[in-house]
Amino acid sequence: MTYSGLFCATVNPYKWLPVYDQSCVNAYRGKKRMEAPPHIFSVSDNAFQFILTDRENHSVLITGESGAGKTVNTKRVIQYFATISVGGGGDNKKDAGAGKIKGSLEDQIIGANPLLEAYGNAKTVRNDNSSRFGKFIRIHFHANGKLSSADIETYLLEKSRVTFQLPDERGYHIFFQMMTNHKPEIIEMTLITSNPYDFPMCSQGQITVASIDDKEELDATDAAIDILGFTNEDKVGIFKFTGAVLHHGNMKFKQKQREEQAEPDGNEEADKICYLLGLNSADMLKALCYPRVKVNNSVSALAKSIYERMFLWMVIRINTMLDTKQARQFYIGVLDIAGFEIFDYNSMEQLCINFTNEKLQQFFNHAMFVLEQEECKKEGIIWEQGRINKS
Numbered sequence: 120m121t122y123s124g125l126f127c128a129t130v131n132p133y134k135w136l137p138v139y140d141q142s143c144v145n146a147y148r149g150k151k152r153m154e155a156p157p158h159i160f161s162v163s164d165n166a167f168q169f170i171l172t173d174r175e176n177h178s179v180l181i182t183g184e185s186g187a188g189k190t191v192n193t194k195r196v197i198q199y200f201a202t203i204s205v206g207g208g209g210d211n212k213k214d215a216g217a218g219k220i221k222g223s224l225e226d227q228i229i230g231a232n233p234l235l236e237a238y239g240n241a242k243t244v245r246n247d248n249s250s251r252f253g254k255f256i257r258i259h260f261h262a263n264g265k266l267s268s269a270d271i272e273t274y275l276l277e278k279s280r281v282t283f284q285l286p287d288e289r290g291y292h293i294f295f296q297m298m299t300n301h302k303p304e305i306i307e308m309t310l311i312t313s314n315p316y317d318f319p320m321c322s323q324g325q326i327t328v329a330s331i332d333d334k335e336e337l338d339a340t341d342a343a344i345d346i347l348g349f350t351n352e353d354k355v356g357i358f359k360f361t362g363a364v365l366h367h368g369n370m371k372f373k374q375k376q377r378e379e380q381a382e383p384d385g386n387e388e389a390d391k392i393c394y395l396l397g398l399n400s401a402d403m404l405k406a407l408c409y410p411r412v413k414v415n416n417s418v419s420a421l422a423k424s425i426y427e428r429m430f431l432w433m434v435i436r437i438n439t440m441l442d443t444k445q446a447r448q449f450y451i452g453v454l455d456i457a458g459f460e461i462f463d464y465n466s467m468e469q470l471c472i473n474f475t476n477e478k479l480q481q482f483f484n485h486a487m488f489v490l491e492q493e494e495c496k497k498e499g500i501i502w503e504q505g506r507i508n509k510s
Contacts, residue, residue, distance in 0.1 A: 120157040125486060127162045131188035139195050144202050159192050163199040170449040171264050178452035182479050186246035193256075193455040194232050200258045200451060201225040204266040222346035224443060228258070228269050230346040231437050233339040237296060238430050239273070241280055242289035247330045251277035251291075251468075252430075253456040253475070259447035267447040270438045274456075276430055278423040279466040281364065284324035291426075293361055294321045296337035308355060309362025310391045320368025320422070348440045360429050363395040367422035372408070381408050396425075 120129045137143075138158070147160035149168070155161055166177045179196055181189045202225070222230060236248070243249040253274035259267040284290050297305050300313040311318070315326040327333075344354050370392075371384040383389060383404050393400040407417050456475055465473075495501075 122157050127157055159195050160199050163196050166451050176450050181455045185249050189455050190250050196453050201228050226346050230343045233343040237293040237340040241291050242328045244287045247328045256453045257450040259450045262448040267445045268443045269441040273434050275468055276427055277468040278427050281423045281426045282320050282419045286324050288324040290321040296333045299333045301334040301337050305358050309358055311362050318365045318368055359395040363392045364422050364426050366392045367418055370418050
């Protein structure tokens with residue numbers, strides 16, 4: 120890691136290093152920027168100190184190409200804030216009986232990551248755990264600097280990945296976590312199998328990732344659902360809806376003889392979907408075969424829409440649980456955007472992601488070069504291309 124003006128530039132070592140433990144948190148607590156080696160904890164602590172001295176909101180922007188380490192750094196920033204500012208102006212726990220919180224607010228802020236990663240992260244060509252959505256997390260504090268609450272905004276979930284993957288990619292992690300059979304009750308309740316190739320919609324690319332243990336990740340996802348205070352009914356619903364999305368890819372249709380009209384080629388998958396979603400099978404098939412609005416592939420569109428709405432519903436529920444109603448004065452925002460990649464086939468979401476990254480790169484160039492040149496002029500330093508001379 121090294122500093123470059125306002126920015127902390129980091130390089131992903133692609134292996135775990137012991138630089139994020141509690142001793143490291145303590146080493147950067149209350150330190151000025153140049154009193155310790157460059158570190159994401161230093162950036163975090165500076166932002167925390169600024170809200171206390173400036174009495175205004177601050178933000179941490181985490182950007183870079185795919186595989187640069189944005190997701191891990193975002194988690195470490197949140198870990199730092201949750202660790203150094205515990206307490207708040209009151210009890211950070213809620214009544215578990217009300218279906219709210221089973222873990223402390225600090226646990227929940229950290230625990231939101233495994234659930235969002237399971238449903239929003241996937242393997243891409245360059246990154247085994249790539250965030251396929253953007254998120255802006257606000258960590259709210261009391262006037263005295265104690266943790267108060269948090270909320271999350273998400274942007275541009277890559278819906279196309281639900282139904283399409285390139286050969287070197289993998290779909291969203293949750294599909295493969297569920298099919299490990301690590302928790303057989305999930306297989307049973309969702310009517311799926313433990314073989315991803317039984318579901319062509321999610322197995323067009325890779326089905327395993329060397330750096331990810333899907334069984335361990337399923338445990339983390341399951342624990343996160345509990346820590347965040349979802350009820351058992353909510354949890355069952357989440358898994359059932361996810362299973363229903365998988366079954367959409369197995370629905371088959373055929374053309375009616377002497378008619379330009381599709382009809383179901385078997386009802387088994389439709390019956391499974393409707394059982395999981397609580398719908399009438401005949402009504403759903405009629406809606407798909409005789410749609411009011413013509414689309415290229417109504418089944419694929421429906422699967423993507425269900426997945427996206429479930430994801431957004433989970434974010435809304437997480438925000439409800441992270442809202443403690445305690446007094447809050449300032450917040451630190453943490454922006455983590457999806458990484459820049461160029462594929463042989465680029466979805467609309469990926470093109471938008473690349474555009475966003477390009478705008479952020481322009482912001483970086485402006486902050487680093489244009490503003491620095493203006494500062495040099497103010498200080499009487501003559502700026503020439505390639506060198507700086509003192510006047």
